[in-house]
Amino acid sequence: MNIIVCIKQVPDTKDVRLDPKTNTMAREGVSSIMNPFDRHALEEAVRIKEEAGGTVTAISMGPPQAEAVLREAISCGADDGVLISDRAFAGADTWATSYTLARAVSSLGNFDLVLCGKQAIDGDTAQVGPGLACQLDRPYVTCVQKIRSLADGEMIVERMMDDGYDVVRLPLPALLTVVKNINEPRVPSLRGKMKAKKAEIKVLTAADIGAEKQCIGLAGSPTQVVSVFTPPPRGNRTVFTGTVEEQIGQLVERLKAYL
Amino acid sequence: MIVDTAREIADEKIVPRRAELDEKNEFPTDILQDMARADLFGIFVPEQYGGFGGGCFEIVLALEQLARGCVGVATSYAASALGIFPVLIAGSEQMKEKYLPDIAAGRKWAAFGLTEANAGSDASGVQTTAVLDGDEWVLNGTKQWITNGGESQIYSIIAITDPSKGARGASIFIVEDGDPGFSYGKKENKMGIRASATRELIMNDCRIPGDRLVGRQGTGFITVMKTLDVSRPGIASLGVGLAQAALDEAVTYAKQRIQFGKPIISFQAVQHMLADMAIQLEAARALVYAASRHIDNNPRNMSKASSMCKVFATDMAMKVTTDAVQVLGGYGYMKEYPVEKMMRDAKILQIYEGTNQIQRNVVGQELNREYTI
Amino acid sequence: MxxxxxxxxxxxxxxxxxxxxxxxxxxxxxxxxxxxxxxxxxxxxxxxxxxxxxEGAAKETGAELGEWSGIWVVAEFRHGGIAPVSFELLGIGRTLADQRGVPLSAVLMGSGVEEGAGLLIASGADLVYVVDNPELEYFREDVYGRVLEELIRARRPEVVLAGATAIGRSFIPQVANGLNAGLTADCTQLSIRSEDGMLLQTRPAFGGNIMATIVCPNSRPQMATVRPKVMAPLEPDPARTGEVILVELDDRVYRSRVEVLESVRSEQDNVNIQEVEILVAGGRGLASEKGFELIRGLAEELGGAVAASRAAVDSGWISYPHQVGQTGKTVCPKLYIACGISGAIQHTVGMQSAKTIVAINKDENAPIFDIATYSLVGDLFEIVPLLTRRIRENRGK
Structure with missing residues (x-):
């Protein structure tokens, strides 16, 4: 099994708090982490490799500093890391990102499975996984919560739905996006960390993957951001006082519209 | 790197589950498996057997971080190291090849069987016997309060092979889970470190192959003493990690808790308590690190340093966790906050792997010897 | 640049x-x-x-923009009914269509769905394209995607809206990619720019702490998925008239590489927390699975559903579909009651757009109180049962 895992580096929101007055996010000094959903995709890939053999290649499209998440991926069990990085990629929307990743995946040779996280926690679009599958012209299933079986060129998976789940069969090569209850990601091993330190991270540029100029970066993005603004802060806040009985009385009074 | 990995295990795998494990008295099999996947069991195993060749200092670093999460879980890990030390110290090449790769990979865990009902602080009171019968050893006796009992696959058992020779008549054997005549007693219900499993080991005409003898016959107590010398700084570092966790909780709380219109950390009475906690903690950490480095240099005599750091760091942990409960006041006494568990966990550190009274004896005896011309 | x-x-x-x-x-x-x-x-x-x-120019796809006209809404049909978000889409779609002076159409795909067309017309659609085929009985990304893509290619709408649901978010990106069209995920505001008639699509980014307004200047259709519960549906008017067009497509469109073996509806997870008006949510403060009984009691009394923080889900007290926040679902109910939830940013990004937020927490410094409309500092084990009882009494009056 040749498995490719798509990983995004995102800002860590762990210790971030909203400023209650301005309702803006304090981003100062925020470090970068591997997108949490992608950790689950990587873990699933490594588990498949441990069971069925093969290789796991982690790829990430991003600035040079995104190399760090690829090293982290290697420390968690990936065999290789490939960074897709070029200034020409900057400003890509989900269409251009899907295109760029598809070119990169194709340039890496044959694969059996591409795994992605359901969505990235900074953009929250959940569009790149399906977009990539479309660009690669491979079948895909989103929001996979379990891989039931994987053999003989096909797989049976459970796709989480809003009201339960579907059991779906699809042929390989294919693409899956995964949700977080598919597995419990491991902590990077000592050996993995040593390997990650020494690993050579291959860098692919726009020219390396044969990307067409009008399909990448800002120029390749059908959508365009026209304005960015901070949402208005939430309205008045009331802190009730008095005994528990009294506080509840006041609350019930205010909630009458909902009763 | 070891510190980072152990800390990630603590933060991601242990902290979210520690209250539940404590409440349910549940052994953390899956967390130990997570540690195994992270290669943590390889730290203390030599490289030729699949480990990283670390020493006492490396174990100390790992245990400190694990103990920040939960001393119960950390104890289960530490007990596996303790259980295999006799093989590392005195085992034959053949024996090392047989057991160490599995230990390094975390596929098997070990346990250390010394304590008996009448042999606690007085280890010479061991009554378990081993008799050679043809090619096999036959063991009889019961070990008490054995950490990882019933969960491990490999047990180091101290038994008397020649009752006439006193301390020189003891030997160590490896007993494996499933050996005929080997069984476990019920799981103990403890005050603290409830995530760790403590059971009796019962040997009733337990027959094991002749090659399970660790080292030469009659050297059992020497190996036990060497083992404990190397392992005690680990227990001390559990105290350091635990106290650090308690201090973290206490300071965080003191900054948040408002009384008389101010965070309580702004009151000198609280500040001084926190300061004393931090001072003692740093002193203990420095001593433990120094002692473990000293031991890694393989000096002729390591007992004094080993005992000193065990006493100081674990007494400190008891004090600091108790003070942490005090800083949190009524909340500290409630199960919703982690400090009451920390206080319960701290107590065992003063008792196991040689009570702190016995450790003081060791320090005193060593002093007496050193000053004898 | x-x-x-x-x-x-x-x-x-x-x-x-x-x-x-x-x-x-x-x-x-x-x-x-x-x-x-x-x-x-x-x-x-x-x-x-x-x-x-x-600075920079958006993608030129060579689409003749003027040839694309009309507003489309993709209706979602699942387990025998049309999802509520479809009617919300018709509500905003009607406004957009009237502003543009074009018809509003709905696309209804499924098996045995034809009857739903009337409901869509009553809720604002001028035209309903019905694709009724046994192959559409279960949702499959590739078939649904191809059907919609075929319809769009043939009829060229300027705007296509779908619900930002599990289904919508799964297959709409594929359609957009196939059409070289721009797609904006999870929109919370839609309007028409008066100068040029472009669709202004506003969506939260960085978990709702920044809003971004997006256009598709050079490509068509302009596609967006819309978050459930944000747009208001129209009051259904059975007297409204409209046209129903049954669409027949070539068999090859229905050919799939994916097979749905089973579709399981979970009893416990039957309620989609994104589609309800009132949510009662529990967090670490509940201390155990049993704590959720209190939450359920209050939710039932209010006619709402149960949600949870990540801490509660990770502790195994409730299943993942109930999780609100960064790695769970984003919800915007009318009323959100957070019980024993501290309000870390990972949670609040998933619920801060709720209209009214009530926070119950014993830690007066919990960040949840920074965003709560009404705050109660105290023991939830005391407050929640009492609140439940009071609400029951109040209703009795």
Whole structure:
């Protein structure tokens, strides 16, 4: 099994708090982490490799500093890391990102499975996984919560739905996006960390993957951001006082519209 | 790197589950498996057997971080190291090849069987016997309060092979889970470190192959003493990690808790308590690190340093966790906050792997010897 | 390109502090951009002197923009009914269509769905394209995607809206990719720019702490998925008339590489927390699975559903579909009651757009109180049962 895992580096929101007055996010000094959903995709890939053999290649499209998440991926069990990085990629929307990743995946040779996280926690679009599958012209299933079986060129998976789940069969090569209850990601091993330190991270540029100029970066993005603004802060806040009985009385009074 | 990995295990795998494990008295099999996947069991195993060749200092670093999460879980890990030390110290090449790769990979865990009902602080009171019968050893006796009992696959058992020779008549054997005549007693219900499993080991005409003898016959107590010398700084570092966790909780709380219109950390009475906690903690950490480095240099005599750091760091942990409960006041006494568990966990550190009274004896005896011309 | 206007830059360094990628720094009193820049726009927003700008042209797809006309809504049909979000889409779709002076159409795909067309017309559609085929009985990404793509190619709508549900978010990106069309996920506001009739699509980014307004200047259709519970449906009017068009498609469109073996509806997870008006949520403060009985009791009394923080889900007290927040679902109910939830940002990004937020927590410093409309500091085990009883009594009156 040749498995490719798509990983995004995102800002860590762990210790971030909203400023209650301005309702803006304090981003100062925020470090970068591997997108949490992608950790689950990587873990699933490594588990498949441990069971069925093969290789796991982690790829990430991003600035040079995104190399760090690829090293982290290697420390968690990936065999290789490939960074897709070029200034020409900057400003890509989900269409251009899907295109760029598809070119990169194709340039890496044959694969059996591409795994992605359901969505990235900074953009929250959940569009790149399906977009990539479309660009690669491979079948895909989103929001996979379990891989039931994987053999003989096909797989049976459970796709989480809003009201339960579907059991779906699809042929390989294919693409899956995964949700977080598919597995419990491991902590990077000592050996993995040593390997990650020494690993050579291959860098692919726009020219390396044969990307067409009008399909990448800002120029390749059908959508365009026209304005960015901070949402208005939430309205008045009331802190009730008095005994528990009294506080509840006041609350019930205010909630009458909902009763 | 070891510190980072152990800390990630603590933060991601242990902290979210520690209250539940404590409440349910549940052994953390899956967390130990997570540690195994992270290669943590390889730290203390030599490289030729699949480990990283670390020493006492490396174990100390790992245990400190694990103990920040939960001393119960950390104890289960530490007990596996303790259980295999006799093989590392005195085992034959053949024996090392047989057991160490599995230990390094975390596929098997070990346990250390010394304590008996009448042999606690007085280890010479061991009554378990081993008799050679043809090619096999036959063991009889019961070990008490054995950490990882019933969960491990490999047990180091101290038994008397020649009752006439006193301390020189003891030997160590490896007993494996499933050996005929080997069984476990019920799981103990403890005050603290409830995530760790403590059971009796019962040997009733337990027959094991002749090659399970660790080292030469009659050297059992020497190996036990060497083992404990190397392992005690680990227990001390559990105290350091635990106290650090308690201090973290206490300071965080003191900054948040408002009384008389101010965070309580702004009151000198609280500040001084926190300061004393931090001072003692740093002193203990420095001593433990120094002692473990000293031991890694393989000096002729390591007992004094080993005992000193065990006493100081674990007494400190008891004090600091108790003070942490005090800083949190009524909340500290409630199960919703982690400090009451920390206080319960701290107590065992003063008792196991040689009570702190016995450790003081060791320090005193060593002093007496050193000053004898 | 991120352009720094050297005349305007005062070297204050705010951009540097706000860049999550370390891509901008102040050198000799002026901001300098390096290769790490992803053009995310965070610095542009925070630059008070207005010295930063992102320049660049959007993709040219050669689509003759004028040939595309009409507003489309993709109706979602599952387990024998039309999802509520479809009617909400018709509500906003009606407004957009009236502004543009074009018809509003709905696309209804499924097996045995034809009857639903009347309901869609009553709720605002002028036209309903019905694709009724046994192959559409179960949702399959590739078939649904191809059907919609075929319809769009043939009829050329200027705008296509779908619900940002599990289904919508799964297959709409594929359609957009196939059509080279721009797609904006999870929109919370939609309007028409009066100068040129473009669709202005506003969506939360960085978990709702920034809003971004997006257009598709050179491609058609303009596609968007819309978050459930944000748009208001119209009052259904059975007297409204409209046209129903049954669409027959070539068999090849229905050919799939994916087979649905089973579709399981979970009893416990039957309620989609994104589609309800009232949510009662529990967190770590519940201390155990049993704590959720209190939450359920209150939710039932209010006719709402149960949600949870990640801590509660990770502790195994309730299943993942109930999780609200960064790695769970984003919800915007009318009323959100957070019980024993501290309100870490990972949680609040998933619920801060709720109309009214009630927070019950014993820690007076919990960040949840920063965003709560009504705050009760105290023991939830005391407050929740009492509140449940009071609400019951109140209803009895």
């Amino acid at each position: 991120l352009i720094v206007d050297k005349e305007k830059c005062i070297g204050c360094g705010v951009c540097e502090e706000n860049c999550a990628f370390g891509a901008i720094s102040v050198v000799d009193g002026c901001a300098v951009v390096n290769d790490n820049c992803t053009l995310c726009g965070a610095c542009v927003e925070t630059c008070e002197p207005g010295a930063l700008n992102i």
